[in-house]
Amino acid sequence: MAKNYFNFLHFVLFFIFFTILPTQINAQCAGTDAQKIICDIENPANETLSLFSLLGGSPTPGGTWSGESNLKILDPTTGILHPQLITRGGTYRYTYTVPATSGCTNNKAVVTLTIGAFQGVGSQATVCNDSNFFNLFTAFDSNSMSPHSNGRWTDVNGRTLTNPSIYIGDITEKTTLQYTYTVPPVLACSTAEKSTTVFVTILIAPKPGTPENLDLCGTTDLAGYTNLDLDGQLTDQDKGGIWTGPGLTSDTDHNVNLKELFDISGPGEYTFTYKVLAVPDNYICKDKSSDVVITLEKRIDFTGSKIVATKDICESEISTATYSAKITEGPDGIPNGEYIVTFNVNGPVSGSEDVRVICVNGELNFHIRSAYFQQVGKSTITVTNIVQVAGKKLCTNIFSPFSTDLNVYPLPRLNGATITSTPTCQNKAGLMQINAPQLLDGNYRITYNINGDNIATGETAIIKAESGKASFEVPRNLNVKSGLSVITILNIVNITNPSPQCSNTANVAGNLIINPLPNATTVSVAVNNYCLNDPVSVAVSGLGNLTNVKISYTLSDSNSAALQTVTQVVTNGRIDFIIPAGLLLNSGNTKITLLNLTNMVTDCDSDLINVSDDFIINPIPVAPIATDQKFCKVDEAAIANLEPKGSQYKWYNSATSTTPLAATYILKTEDYYLRETSAAGCISEATKISVIVYDTAAPVMNDTPDFCGLANPTVQDLSNKTNVAGTVAWYDAVNGNLLPSSTPLVHHVTYYGYDLDGNTNCLSVNHIEVVVSLQDCDTSQYDFFVPDGFSPNGDNVNDTFRIPDIEFLYPNYTLEIYNRYGNGMYKGDKNKPAWDGMNYEQSGIAGGIAPNGVYFYVLHFNKDNKPPQQGRLYLNR
Incomplete structure (x- = not known):
């Protein structure tokens, strides 16, 4: 209580x-x-x-x-x-x-x-069937609140509509339809649905029929249309309608004489309207009408029409001339209006095009593009067709092509011409060659100026052109200075015929080069010291603005050679060339002497005086001595580990390589080449050695790393499960501590295994990582002991209650402890194996400290379907 x-x-x-x-x-x-x-x-x-x-x-x-x-x-x-x-x-x-x-x-x-749900207030709606669709929501009383939108529509037969918009276009007689709108209940207001009914009356619109228009050529096609029944131009129309239009005489008339209409009113579009009235009591549907359009066109006869183009011109007028043409009508006449004229031009430039032209009083005037007349010659302009823009092209016009000619007479032309020349020396005449593809054969007078290092104005020369080529000479007295003269032709006159001569401006320029002698006073030569058999480069400088030269030279002292020549392009006033290796077979001091300099562009030369240089050919050291060498891959040996050592030695990966390997280059099993460099920088022949880098394979587990912890397994037991039990080494981490073979194994700890090759004494680079399990125990071979008491008094002796070694036999076990009243005190497993005498189940014991006395345990093995084990224990503080 x-x-x-x-x-x-x-x-x-x-x-x-x-x-x-x-x-x-x-x-x-x-x-x-x-x-x-x-x-x-x-x-x-x-x-x-x-x-x-x-x-x-x-x-x-x-x-x-x-x-x-x-x-x-x-x-x-x-x-x-x-x-x-x-x-x-x-x-x-x-x-x-x-x-x-x-x-x-x-x-x-x-x-x-x-x-609460609201179904709306129904009403009566009237609609015309020509609206095709009717939305039932528009049938509600517009003076009342709109109905809720979550209802459903049903027809008079109770069928549910999928869409409130109903199709009425196929109804052919007056009809009244009934529909019901129902909204679901809102339980707080009612448990029943709410409905309302609307009525829709569909009235029938009058049908004016579907018209079929008529297109005819009035000139040729109207013989059979003197009494056309317009009713035949409609389909599916209501009878009793009224026709209106040109040529009809009364409300009941529906026949028209198209030939008479064309003869009186001419070509055009004539509209005839058929109107059907709605029934008098139908104020919803409107009167309807259809239009039949009859198009009548006239044939045009262009016989006798002519074209005249603007007058012939000279070629000098091409850039400013404009061109036009005029077409005049023949006896039958050309009606006023817009036409498309098709014409072609046949001449130096040919083509065809269409132009829009307005005909006024029998004349059609239009421009012709000047692009057709940009060359000398005769062009023929032919009109190939004329088509009226308006209308439907119902008539076949009478037309035959007609043409006229236009001439463009030639002018002397240097368009696209070029002037070339043969270089000359100072105070010599220069020959200029003209290449003018557009210049016709004949005699011409040219006027030219000279600019550049030599200057002259208003000079004249007579040239004779044959096959687009001609030449003239610049007198020697106009070439007194070396350098560049620019010859520019400013005017050309055709003097071939005595008729009025046509002149033409020009702007054709060509260069005449007047070459100087090369300057020999600034030339010098320099050669560095080289090793024997190395390419020996010679630098010749002071060449100024020369671009291509030939130099002759000799060798003396330790290496002697007769006159040699080298031809080379000059860069920035300098050339570099290699002395042939066959001329430098001896080590020691050698002298090079330059004798002559030739400008290969002008073929002018100058002698060189006291231009020489001394250089040394250094000897090559002998190949160094080295032997094959061996390493372990795990040591990551590099080039720096090879013998012999010293800054004079360089290692290479091929006999022909010129780039030494870096000291940090990691060695591999391959051949290497050693060269020695002398103090003068000369490199010896290569000595080949072979390097072997032993790579020991990582050990392999032959069996799973599972053991029984009760058997006290050691690292040696783990080694016995590998393929190299006698040489495998185990560490507690990568690059960690080596574990002795007698080291006891620990459950769920990772061990790192390496193999040590007994022949190479090399440790493997790679390793295996093994997580050990100590729970692989056979319960038939091992047993466990459950203590019958403990004393949690803090003296570090038997302070907790636990079952020794059970986690190896039954790793998934659970332990429950109860007091004598059946109240839970503690629950444990392999992660919480020891009870310290405290109450963890809140059984009402003050302070959570379990008192002295008898307690009961239940051990669940959770393995092999073994039933739980129960027992008692005594707690004594």
Whole structure:
């Protein structure tokens, strides 16, 4: 009884603290939640609703409203809601939020609003069948609130419509249809659905028929159209309509004489309208009409038409001349209007095009592009067709091509011409060659200027052109200075014929080079010291602006050679060339002497005086001595580890390589080549050695690393499960500590194994990582002991209750301990194997300390379906 009273008192205090006390401490700043149910939503009184006024408590003004609607329905500032704009019945929640302030942690309140279903107010609608579709929602009474949108439509047979828009275009007689709209119930207001009925009356529109237009050539096609029945130009029309149009004499007339109409009114489009009236009591459908359009066109006879082009011109007028042509009508005449004239030009430049031309009083004037007349010669302009722009081309016109000629007479032309020359020396005449592909054969007078290092103006020469080529000579007295003369022809006159001579401006320039002698006073030669058999480079400088030279030289002293020559392009006033290796067979001092310099561009030369240099050919050291060498891959030996050592030695990966390997280059099993460099920088022949880098394979596990911990397995037992049991070495980490073979194995610890090759004495680079398990015990070979008591008194002797070694036999075991009342005290497993005498199950023992006495255990083996084991133990502090 005392225990029950204590629990009740605890519950009362808990309830007061967590329910009543917070409402006193924390103010309801947003008010308290509220509810409202509106079943008669269609009532005009429900058009607006103040959500703020529904809140309970003392809500703070100035907050904001949010909820399941848009801004048209809810004003988030004032909380004014328009419930009638919500499109379906149901429950809606609106949240009022005020800013959180000190002492105000509950700053939200919710108004729950339930709106009853509204099916709308049905009505009678009338529609014309020519509108094709009718939306049933438009049949509701427009003076009442719109129905909710979550209803369904059914026809008079109770079938549900998939779309409120019904097709009425195929109804052919006046018909009234009935449909029912039903909305689902809102249980807070009613358990039954709500329905309303609408009626739709479909009236039939008059049919004016489908027209078929008629296109005819009035000149040739009207013999059979003197009494055309217009009714035949319609299909599917109502009878009794009225025709109106040209040539009809009464409301009942529907026949027309098209030949007579064409003879009186001429070509054109004639419209005839058939109108059908709606029935008098049908104020919904409108009168309908159809138009039949008859097009009549006239044939044009262009026989006798002519074309005249503007006058012939000279070639000098090509750049400014414009061209036009005029077509005049023949006896039959050409009607005024717009035409497309097709013509072609056949001449030096040929082509064809269409132009739009307006015919006025029998004349068609148009421009012809000057691009056709950019060359000398005769061009023939032929009109190949004339087509009227307006109309449908119903008539076949009578037309035959007609043409005229236009001539462009030639001028002397140097367009595209070039002037070349043969270089000359100072005070010699220069020959200029003209290559002018467009210059006709004949005699011409040219006027030219000279600019550059030599200057002259207004010079003249007579040339004779044959096959587009001609030449003239620049007199020697005009070439007194070396350098570049620019010869520019400014004018050319055709003097071949005595008729008025045509002149033409020109701007054709060519260069005449007047070459100087090369300057020998600035030339010098320099040769560095080299090793024997190395290419010996000679640098000749001071060549100025020369571009290509030939130099002759001799060798003397330790190496002697007769006159040698070298021809080479000059770069930045300098050339570099290699002395042939056959001329430098001896080590020691050698002298080079330059004798002559020739400008290969002008073929002018100068002798060189006292231009020489001395250089040394150094001997080559003998190849160094080295032997084959061996390394372990795990040591990551590099070039720096090879013998012999010294800064004079360089190692290479091939006999022909010129780039030494870096000292940090990691060695591989391959051949290497050693060279020695002398103090003078000369490199010996290569000595080849072979390097072997032994790579020991990582050990392989032949069996799983599973052991029984009760057997006290060691590292040696782990080695016995590899393929190299006698040489494998185990570490506690990569680059860690070596473990002796007698080291006991630890459950779930990772061991790192390497192999040591007994022949090469090399440790493997790679290793294996093995996680050991000590739970592979056979329960038939091992047993365990359950203690019958313990003394948790803090003397570090038997302070906890645990079952030794059981985790090796039954790794998934669980242990439960109960007091004599059956209350749980402790639950353990391999991760929590020892009970320290404390109560972990909250069995009502004060302080959680289990008192002295007898306790009971239940051991679940969770293996091999072995049943749990129960027993007792004694706790004595």
